[in-house]
Amino acid sequence: MHLAYPAVLSALLFCTGLYGVLARRNAILVLMSVELMLNAVNLNLVAFDVWLSRTAKETLHSGQALTLFTIAIAAAEIGIGLAIVLAVYRNRGTSDIDKLRDTAEGPETEGPDTPAAEKAEATA
Numbered sequence: 129m130h131l132a133y134p135a136v137l138s139a140l141l142f143c144t145g146l147y148g149v150l151a152r153r154n155a156i157l158v159l160m161s162v163e164l165m166l167n168a169v170n171l172n173l174v175a176f177d178v179w180l181s182r183t184a185k186e187t188l189h190s191g192q193a194l195t196l197f198t199i200a201i202a203a204a205e206i207g208i209g210l211a212i213v214l215a216v217y218r219n220r221g222t223s224d225i226d227k228l229r230d231t232a233e234g235p236e237t238e239g240p241d242t243p244a245a246e247k248a249e250a251t252a
Contacts, residue, residue, distance in 0.1 A: 134175035141168035155213045155223045159206060170195045183185045 141164055154234025177191025217223045 131175060131179045134171055138168045138175070139172040141165075141171065153224050153226055155216070155225055155228075156210070158225065159209045161214070163202060163206065166198055171197050173198070 145161045145164035145168060148164065149158055152158050173191040173195045175191075177187075177189055180191075181187040181189065209210060215224055216228065220228060222228070
């Protein structure tokens with residue numbers, strides 16, 4: 129098997145995941161897109177490990193070992209990310225990223241250092 133086939137498939141998976149991260153508004157779909165990107169990286173790691181192991185007789189299979197670490201990290205990321213999304217959904221009532229960004233900024237509050245407060249003190 130040629131190295132080009134898994135590399136092209138990996139590039140397509142990664143581009144699909146990147147589009148999902150940039151275009152989606154739902155936090156769960158963004159997490160799924162990140163998983164798709166990590167799976168594309170895993171496919172590349174295994175493909176290059178198999179391709180490089182043909183030339184050397186004694187290999188460490190480091191690509192497959194890194195893939196196992198990536199899978200473990202992805203599982204932890206999904207567990208923590210899903211818990212955060214569920215907690216935010218319970219508090220805010222939505223998992224729309226744009227609406228969450230708007231509520232995070234909130235209205236401008238005038239403190240003692242703002243120019244509006246200085247003008248009020250000058251006129252009093």
